[in-house]
Amino acid sequence: MKQSKYDALKLENQLCFPLYACSREIVKRYKPFLDEIGLTYTQYIAMMVMWERKSVNVKELGECLYLDSGTLTPLLKKLESKGYVTRMRSDKDERNLVVAITEDGEKLKDKAVEIPYQIAGCTNLTPEEGVQLYGILYKILGKTP
Amino acid sequence: MKQSKYDALKLENQLCFPLYACSREIVKRYKPFLDEIGLTYTQYIAMMVMWERKSVNVKELGECLYLDSGTLTPLLKKLESKGYVTRMRSDKDERNLVVAITEDGEKLKDKAVEIPYQIAGCTNLTPEEGVQLYGILYKILGKTP
DNA sequence: TATAATTAAATTGTGCACAATTTAATTTAA
DNA sequence: TTAAATTAAATTGTGCACAATTTAATTATA
Numbered sequence: 001m002k003q004s005k006y007d008a009l010k011l012e013n014q015l016c017f018p019l020y021a022c023s024r025e026i027v028k029r030y031k032p033f034l035d036e037i038g039l040t041y042t043q044y045i046a047m048m049v050m051w052e053r054k055s056v057n058v059k060e061l062g063e064c065l066y067l068d069s070g071t072l073t074p075l076l077k078k079l080e081s082k083g084y085v086t087r088m089r090s091d092k093d094e095r096n097l098v099v100a101i102t103e104d105g106e107k108l109k110d111k112a113v114e115i116p117y118q119i120a121g122c123t124n125l126t127p128e129e130g131v132q133l134y135g136i137l138y139k140i141l142g143k144t145p
Numbered sequence: 146m147k148q149s150k151y152d153a154l155k156l157e158n159q160l161c162f163p164l165y166a167c168s169r170e171i172v173k174r175y176k177p178f179l180d181e182i183g184l185t186y187t188q189y190i191a192m193m194v195m196w197e198r199k200s201v202n203v204k205e206l207g208e209c210l211y212l213d214s215g216t217l218t219p220l221l222k223k224l225e226s227k228g229y230v231t232r233m234r235s236d237k238d239e240r241n242l243v244v245a246i247t248e249d250g251e252k253l254k255d256k257a258v259e260i261p262y263q264i265a266g267c268t269n270l271t272p273e274e275g276v277q278l279y280g281i282l283y284k285i286l287g288k289t290p
Numbered sequence: 291t292a293t294a295a296t297t298a299a300a301t302t303g304t305g306c307a308c309a310a311t312t313t314a315a316t317t318t319a320a
Numbered sequence: 321t322t323a324a325a326t327t328a329a330a331t332t333g334t335g336c337a338c339a340a341t342t343t344a345a346t347t348a349t350a
Contacts, residue, residue: 006254008261011193011209015275016171016264018282020186021211023168024337025286026161031339041165042306048156059328064156066166069329071307078305095315095328109151116153119161124284130160133281136274137163141170169307176309187336204298214299216337223335240298240345 029122033115037108042071043079044112050085051109055100057090066141084108174267178260182253187216188224189257195230196254200245202235211286229253 011017027041034044042065049056049064056064058072065072076099079085084105090096125133156162172186179189187210194201194209201209203217210217221244224230229250235241270278 006196006258009193009196009254009258011190011197013261014190014193015268015279015282016168016175017190018279018286019164019171020168020190022282022285023161023165025211026164028338030161040305045156045159045162045165048154048159051151051154052156057328058330066170067306068308070309070331071305073330075306089329093316093328097329109154113151113154116158123160125281129281129284132277134160134163136270136278137160137167139269139274140167141163173308185335202298203300212336213338215301215339216335218300220336234299238298238346242299 026123030115030119033118037111037115038082039108039112042067042075044115046072046075046079047084047105047108047112050099050101050105051112055098057096057098059096061099079105171268175260175264178263182256182260183227184253184257187212187220189260191217191220191224192229192250192253192257195244195246195250196257200243202241202243204241206244224250 007013030041030044034041039047045065046061049061053060058069058076061076062068062072076085076087080087084102086100086102088098088100090098123130152158175186175189179186184192190210191206194206198205203214203221206221207213207217221230221232225232227249229247231245231247233243233245235243268275
């Protein structure tokens with residue numbers, strides 16, 4: 001095997017690259033299912049938080065999703081225009097914007113609930129690999145750089 | 146533990162979400178190092194292919210990076226304007242655009258070679274976890290959905 | 291060999307991501 | 321208590337991603 005001081009720069013020796021490619025690949029596999037309920041992937045994970053929390057402010061939502069207001073503000077305006085959430089300044093502290101789920105947003109949950117099962121058929125990992133991957137990814141996320 | 150038919154829709158039960166979050170998190174960790182050589186992450190992985198292949202057409206580059214011409218065309222124009230690659234239609238088949246590395250592009254490699262080692266200090270995985278992650282990610286990428 | 295089908299890039303339009311800045315509200319401290 | 325510091329969203333600007341369409345070149349076929 002020919003060695004070079006540049007080996008560390010080869011695409012095949014990167015861990016970050018397959019992570020980046022895989023992330024996009026999986027989002028692409030979600031697309032046909034998400035199209036049926038009219039959500040993008042980012043809107044879908046935002047709705048996941050809403051289905052669980054019912055009401056959060058932008059900062060909390062951002063902490064859940066690792067996203068900032070620059071991404072969330074336009075996204076939440078879109079979810080509002082679709083009628084799935086409302087956006088209102090908090091009475092207690094008007095700096096906070098409270099995002100709350102609507103009845104239509106709740107109804108969407110019943111359509112969305114099939115998606116995880118449909119997606120399961122699109123991956124080829126063993127249950128063990130899934131658990132390993134999950135653990136490793138959250139280990140990376142947990143480390144404050 | 147309270148169970149619900151909606152458990153599959155919880156963010157914490159997703160595999161895709163930490164993948165998506167991790168991918169962005171790691172790209173963010175590259176940013177300070179990439180800033181020093183004036184490349185974005187996508188430009189960096191494109192240059193990795195160029196450093197290895199010297200000359201490729203857009204289609205081949207897209208296959209390496211899992212990206213299409215919609216993403217690559219503007220990106221390659223930027224790399225061209227920075228002087229790291231040239232873009233020329235192929236003589237044999239004018240549908241093909243040949244992207245070739247320049248001398249400046251080659252020189253950049255010597256600056257970039259430090260980056261993988263600098264990044265290594267920013268992750269917290271054991272070597273075994275790294276190997277596991279690598280294998281699982283390429284298994285996902287390999288499966289034609 | 292014309293015509294149809296295919297192929298490769300480029301283009302168009304939408305939706306993130308995110309750094310940096312701005313605006314407005316609240317909290318802290320002199 | 322008022323001025324400074326902090327905080328939360330929104331805004332601005334850049335750079336992807338990617339679906340869908342267009343343009344131009346090449347190949348296959350009737």
